[in-house]
Amino acid sequence: MALQCGIVGLPNVGKSTLFNALSSAKAEAANFPFCTIEPNVGVVTVPDRRLQILESLVNPQRVMPTVIEFVDIAGLVKGASKGEGLGNKFLANIREVDAIVHVIRCFQDDNVVHVAGSVDPIFDKEVIDTELQLKDLESVEKKIQRLEKIAKSGDAKARKELETLQLFKKGLQEGKNARAIEVEKEDLEAVRDLHLLTIKPVLYVANVDEGSILTGNEFVDRLKENVKDENAEVIVLCAAIESQIAEFDDAEEKQMFLEEYGLDESGLNKLIAGAYSLLNLITYFTAGVQEVRAWTIKRGWKAPQAAGVIHTDFERGFIKAEVIKLNDYEQYKSEASCRENGKISIEGKEYVVQDGDIMHFRFNV
Numbered sequence: 214m215a216l217q218c219g220i221v222g223l224p225n226v227g228k229s230t231l232f233n234a235l236s237s238a239k240a241e242a243a244n245f246p247f248c249t250i251e252p253n254v255g256v257v258t259v260p261d262r263r264l265q266i267l268e269s270l271v272n273p274q275r276v277m278p279t280v281i282e283f284v285d286i287a288g289l290v291k292g293a294s295k296g297e298g299l300g301n302k303f304l305a306n307i308r309e310v311d312a313i314v315h316v317i318r319c320f321q322d323d324n325v326v327h328v329a330g331s332v333d334p335i336f337d338k339e340v341i342d343t344e345l346q347l348k349d350l351e352s353v354e355k356k357i358q359r360l361e362k363i364a365k366s367g368d369a370k371a372r373k374e375l376e377t378l379q380l381f382k383k384g385l386q387e388g389k390n391a392r393a394i395e396v397e398k399e400d401l402e403a404v405r406d407l408h409l410l411t412i413k414p415v416l417y418v419a420n421v422d423e424g425s426i427l428t429g430n431e432f433v434d435r436l437k438e439n440v441k442d443e444n445a446e447v448i449v450l451c452a453a454i455e456s457q458i459a460e461f462d463d464a465e466e467k468q469m470f471l472e473e474y475g476l477d478e479s480g481l482n483k484l485i486a487g488a489y490s491l492l493n494l495i496t497y498f499t500a501g502v503q504e505v506r507a508w509t510i511k512r513g514w515k516a517p518q519a520a521g522v523i524h525t526d527f528e529r530g531f532i533k534a535e536v537i538k539l540n541d542y543e544q545y546k547s548e549a550s551c552r553e554n555g556k557i558s559i560e561g562k563e564y565v566v567q568d569g570d571i572m573h574f575r576f577n578v
Contacts (some may be wrong), residue, residue, distance in 0.1 A: 216281060216282065216311045216494070217282040217489045218311065218314050218491070219286050219309075219310035220286060221315055222318075222341065223341065225318070226317060226420060231455065231484075232255060232285035233456070234452065234455040235283050235481055236255025236256065247359055252433050254283070254284050255284075258280055259281055259486070261278060266539070266542075266543060268505055270542065271432075271505050271547075273501065273504050274502065278493040280493075281488055281489055281492075281509075284310055285312070285401070304344070307413075308408050310413070313415045313416070315416070316452075318431035319420055319430060320420060320422040320425070321422070334435055334439075335418070348410055350382065350385040352407045352409065356404075377401075381396075385411075392412050393442075414445075415445050416446055416488060416491050417436065419436055420450065420527075421449055423453065426474060427475055433447070446487055446491070448487055450481070450483070454474060495511075495566070497567075497572050500571050508522050513565060514566055516531065516563075532577055533559055534570070536564070536572055537570075537572075538570070539570075542571055
């Protein structure tokens with residue numbers, strides 16, 4: 214599943230520095246706006262200690278982790294919804310991603326210019342929100358115009374959609390993001406084809422200075438207070454530190470560097486895990502001597518859907534799934550021992566796959 218998170222924010226907030234640390238792709242990180250003109254895509258491994266556990270037990274020829282894609286989208290500016298700063302192109306890039314990682318500057322540095330002249334995380338957030346909301350409002354209003362004539366002719370479906378669109382229009386005009394506008398789940402069908410920018414799930418990244426990495430600062434506190442009603446996570450990290458950590462190839466050296474700053478794990482690991490959760494994803498595993506592999510699926514998927522991620526034939530000809538829980542695999546050390554001790558369950562088409570399941574599919578086509 215090639216799901217993408219788009220990294221957005223004003224120019225010079227640390228987006229490209231963060232992206233460079235996230236992946237081996239090297240976006241140009243420079244102290245001026247629009248250093249990223251084309252969106253850069255980085256494929257990032259999702260850290261998962263369960264893979265290490267399985268590797269130690271199975272001793273496979275190779276280990277294949279699951280991945281998530283991050284897209285570094287050039288900095289938006291005020292007026293982007295009207296085309297300012299190549300805004301239309303950048304907004305189109307955002308429309309294509311599944312979720313948004315919004316990087317907000319929460320540090321003072323006279324050597325790094327701020328497009329608004331001073332550091333204000335709430336102002337920065339509202340600039341991005343407003344531009345995305347204005348673009349969404351434009352999309353909603355256009356569809357309203359298309360549906361009004363149809364609704365007047367007596368089309369019940371059009372009237373129902375029009376009611377929902379009017380709710381979104383009102384909310385967007387009030388400065389709400391589409392994701393915060395309360396409508397029934399089935400009514401979301403009215404805006405599905407619009408691919409609204411502010412309906413996408415969002416993760417906020419507070420980019421702080423080295424001295425604030427453990428305690429945060431007043432900028433972070435203000436940001437957290439501002440987004441508390443959005444049901445959105447705020448991850449605090451220092452992009453400059455993360456870019457240094459990313460340069461270490463040796464795991465022990467990396468751990469020593471983290472310990473120097475009093476960190477248990479890198480902020481990037483928290484960001485990747487947060488993005489994975491934001492997209493409502495879970496992982497199941499296949500384990501054999503040739504390969505131990507992590508597979509990404511949506512939470513709530515049933516066994517045949519999960520099998521289809523490996524190959525469409527697996528879903529089409531699904532018969533059953535053999536499932537082992539990781540704790541049982543750890544305790545009994547092997548698939549054979551789990552089988553002997555009755556720790557392999559046989560599941561059918563209605564089984565909802567759980568995060569961490571170790572699965573073997575039986576199929577026939």
